[in-house]
Amino acid sequence: MQSRLLPGLSLNVSPETVRSVRTIATRAAIAMAAVPLLAAAALTVTDKVRRRMHPLTSRFPTEKPLTEQVGDTETTVYTFGADLYAAMLEAVRGAQHTVMLETYIWKDDAVGQEFKQALIDAAARGVKVYIIYDGFANLVVPYSFFRFPRHLTQASPKTLHVLRFPALRPGLLMLDIRRSGRDHRKILVVDDEIGFVGGYNLGSLYATQWRDTHLRLQGPAVWELRNAFVDFWNRHRRPELPVLHDIGSTDWLPHLKAARNAPSELVFPIRGIYLDAIDRAVSHVYITQAYFIPDHDILAALLTAARRGVDVRVVMPERSNHVVADWLARGFYATLLRGGVRIFLYEGAMIHAKTAVIDGRWTTVGTANIDRLSLTGNYEVNLEIVDPALAGRMEDVFRMDMSNARELTIAEWERRSRIAQIGEALIAPLRPLL
Template sequence: MPRPALPSRSARLPRLAVTLPTDTTWAGVRRVALRAALTAVAVPVATGLAIMAGERLRRHRHPLDAPFPTAPPTDAQVGRTTTTVYTSGHDLYDAMLEAIRGAKHHVFLETFIWKADEVGQAFKQALADAAARGVAVYVVYDGFANLVVPPSFFRFPRAVHVLRFPVLRPGILWGGIRYSGRDHRKLLVVDDEVGFVGGYNLGDLYAAHWRDTHLRLEGPAVWELRNSFVDFWNRWRRPRLPVLQDVGSPSWLPQLRAARNAPSDLVFPIRGIYLDAIDRATSHVHITQAYFIPDREILAALLAAARRGVDVRVLVPERSNHVVADWLARGHYATLLRGGVRIFLYQGAMIHAKTATIDGRWSTVGTANIDRLSLTGNYEINLEIVDRDVARTLEDVFAMDLGNARELTLAAWERRPAFQKVGERLVAPLGPLL
């Protein structure tokens, strides 16, 4: 008897209707994805521009020019190095110019912003005069930060060696952090005997209308600043500029050290010294910041300190010169306040200091803000000091500044208008840029 014929393999399998996407379908997907991406970028950017426009109108009516308290320069001895804390731009500039005018061997000046105003001209003339009497003068300034300054201002006599840190560098568009950082440092070294470092840029505005903090060193620890300048100069100098020699240091001062961020080497120790110091806190943490946009780890460290009973206080400007940074900072306020961190808002003027003191023992003064640009982006330098006298001075400065600030409470913050809450969320994606 013949066997029945089996259906073919293809006949035994269920037929599946598979529709391959056409070119038109893929084009539609790409269009939707592109629109979504553009919207994700456009919304925070548009929000930021609107905030900036509103602040510009507000500043025209209510400028940040209110008077504020300052303290006289205060000395402390750290080993064989004398430190002096400055809170007045006039006092600081007088001391810096006196050092330059008394220079005998060399002057190293590095700054982020250098205005072509009365203060800026005084520094330029002092450097030119020093070079004319045979002092070796080396100057570094950031090209991007000074785009609005007339280029003619930075034309020095041939005897002055000038390094303009370039706006554009090879690899800046595709090379990541190594090629994107700005030179945000502000330091001066004279004859390896006197050095200055801190938040002050050079200009009339900073002398009179910004509350900032700078530190002067006299003694062996000046090497910390010299070494930082020499390394940066030799890394970025052009062939026509001379090489600076690294002289080494016979003195070690472990309680006063410089932490230097160097994006080209992917070295960012300043963030580490903050995290280590906050983790050690048992009594109090006092932080003053111009732009306070903490990352996840620093935020967690501050909250952990508050949970274990540490009195954590953060002083920031109620209004700064970068309004978008203010709004990004405000996105963290609710978390900080609910976690027991106290926030104080400086009134009527810009506070630009980058300082902290912990438990009456540890302090830092320098150029780095607690934000992404400073901690993992720019060239920065902060001094880390373990000394009770320096800490006491900075605690007194902090108390003085609190006298010109108001405390922000959680209840008051939660009552802010709804449009502010929406704006904070919309602008939040810009956080990684600042």
């Protein structure tokens, strides 16, 4: 083989040399890809040991259910799982026509069994019950738990219908989160009159040991949640499952709307409502997030707001249930703190809420985290509400959570160990996946 780069210079390269170079390059690429995965594995193992020694079981402040009227719809904020589950079960047990339940995680424990029995009882008395659950999120739950009595699911008339969102999706092997994301939504709609949405999954752990936020609606705005459920059901149902009818709505509620991410349709409004609201802020932005890994635009919007004098605060777990997400979030701390954003780390317990309140007017409560997986990969739903009274309630909740959090300063952060900095750099390539 002759080189054409330098006239008169010949370069003889054997096929064996070419193959060797290719092999070395391939192995180097594999090694580079393996490094962040190995670092994540090491963090996970270390965190499991730490959890045994120091479990996240501390008591934390909660607030009694808070109710405000938004137009013709009554809204109630729940900050304690036991209170929420009591209200949800009361609604299911009082159902007369339909129950629509969609959940990400549904544990086979005391709380999970109580919900299962309440749904069976509703279907047995003739209520039409429709259930959606995510297959991947419940791989550790015995498959038998999701079996329901045959006389309700197979006999005629069928009153209980179950849709399992598949555990394996076509984009998984190609790491395409749009085609491999999960059904991360948590919705309950009863008789088209009562609806619930928020961060709570179903399980005993979440009843008392996790701080989360859910919202109950009663009134015409429940259509927003019903419509979200119906559209998802009809798109993903198997042929043997019935089509649910879209009843439409005569009420237009621009001050209370559901934003629904549907990645297979390239619809991602939740990210848009965050960006629009942050850009409008003139006083304060209060964000509570379980996993805070902002993309470039959201990060830029928060920093821009802080530069113009907006009080930007983020509450997130000091330790969450996903240590890799924690370490990926750490990679943004220096930029946020230097840019004037205040970070508060929730102590002793897991905070799982996905909420924000801006300028005492705008509120969102829902299922989406501020990370790439939620904002561009998963099916999610967030309510967007413009109402000063509800925003005031949510600011009270935010201040309550700050009372159980410590503020992280830039001085403290810059004193972290060199090993911690190396760890953050090693797992940074995983950001596109989360």
